[in-house]
Amino acid sequence: MFPGCRTSVKYMRLSPGLHRYFAGVFLLEIEVDGDGLVEDFVFPDWATFRFSHAPPAVANPGGSAQVGGCQFSVAGPRTQEIYLRTGSVRQWGAVIHPSGWAELIGEPADRYTNGLFDGRSTPAFEKFRPLAETLFGQEADPDGEFKRLTSFFEAVESVDDPAVDKIAKIHIALFDPEIETVAQLGDRVGLSRRTLERLCKRAFGFAPKMVLRRHRFMRSLARFTLDPSLKWIGAMDPTYHDQAQFVRDFHEFMGMTPTQYHQLAKPVSEPMMRERVLYLKERAREWVPDSAWPEDNRAA
Structure with missing residues (x-):
C-alpha cells in the first residue's frame, strides 16, 4: 500500500x-x-x-x-x-x-x-x-x-545542423496514422531509405521501423489514458494487425502486459500522460492535419 x-x-x-x-x-x-x-x-x-x-x-x-x-x-x-x-x-x-x-x-x-x-x-x-x-x-x-x-x-548556442529541416519533416510525418511503413515514410519526406535510416538513428535514437512502431504504440497508450472506458481493444491503434501484435509491443516497450499495466497504480505517469497529450493536441493543430487526431478528444 x-x-x-x-x-x-x-x-x-x-x-x-x-x-x-x-x-x-x-x-x-x-x-x-x-x-x-x-x-x-x-x-x-x-x-x-x-x-x-x-x-x-x-x-x-x-x-x-x-x-x-x-x-x-x-x-x-x-x-x-x-x-x-x-x-x-x-x-x-x-x-x-x-x-x-x-x-x-x-x-x-x-x-x-x-x-x-x-x-x-x-x-x-x-x-x-x-x-x-x-x-x-x-x-x-x-x-x-x-x-x-x-x-x-x-x-544558448545551438549546433548548426544542415539536416535539421529534414529531421523536422520526419517528425511531423509521424503524426499521420496512414504512414505505416518505412517506405511510406521515406516517400512522404522525399528521402532514400539509406538517408532516412541515418537521420533517424542520429536524431531520433533508433531506426525508422522502431520509430514507427513506438509512435503507433504511444498513440494507443494515449487513447487508453484519456478514455479508459475504451478498454485496450478500443484504444489499440487500427494499424495493428491483431491484438497479439499489440500485446507483444506493449511488453517490449513497457516491460509488462496491458493487463498488468492496467492493474497498477499510476500516481505520476497517468496525470503526466493526460496533460502531455492534451497539450500536444492543442499545439499540433497548427501543423498536423485534423485526420491525424481521433474524434471525441481521444488524442493520438
Whole structure:
C-alpha cells in the first residue's frame, strides 16, 4: 500500500523560438504524505532534461543502473519504460524532440538511447549545467523559474545542423496514422531509405521501423489514458494487425502486459500522460492535419 500522493503537471506555453527544440516544457509537483515513497512506470518518450529541487527522484530505466540524488538528469530517447521511485519533489522537465536534439546536443542520439545520465558529469550536457545551478531559489517561484529556464534556452548556442529541416519533416510525418511503413515514410519526406535510416538513428535514437512502431504504440497508450472506458481493444491503434501484435509491443516497450499495466497504480505517469497529450493536441493543430487526431478528444 502506497502513501497518499497528489501530482500536479502543468505544460507551459512556449515562444515560437523554443518550439524548435522542445516537444514540451512542464512543471511536475509531487506531494507524498509524510516521508513516504511512491512507485510508478514512466512511458517511453523523447530525450528529456529534468531539473529537480531537492529531494530528487530515483529512476531506473529498463532495469539498468539507477540514477538517484541527481538534480540534473537526462534521459535519452527511449523505447523502454522508466521505473520511478520518489517522495515529494518539484521538477522542471524539458522534452527534446529529434530536431531539438540535433540543434542542442549535436551528438548521435543512438549513443544515448534508453540511457539515464547525470547531467553534471556527462560531457555532452556540460553547457546546460549553469541552468541547473541557478534555476531554483530558496522559495518556490514557478513564474521566475520558468523565465530563467526559457531565457537560458533562448540564449544558448545551438549546433548548426544542415539536416535539421529534414529531421523536422520526419517528425511531423509521424503524426499521420496512414504512414505505416518505412517506405511510406521515406516517400512522404522525399528521402532514400539509406538517408532516412541515418537521420533517424542520429536524431531520433533508433531506426525508422522502431520509430514507427513506438509512435503507433504511444498513440494507443494515449487513447487508453484519456478514455479508459475504451478498454485496450478500443484504444489499440487500427494499424495493428491483431491484438497479439499489440500485446507483444506493449511488453517490449513497457516491460509488462496491458493487463498488468492496467492493474497498477499510476500516481505520476497517468496525470503526466493526460496533460502531455492534451497539450500536444492543442499545439499540433497548427501543423498536423485534423485526420491525424481521433474524434471525441481521444488524442493520438
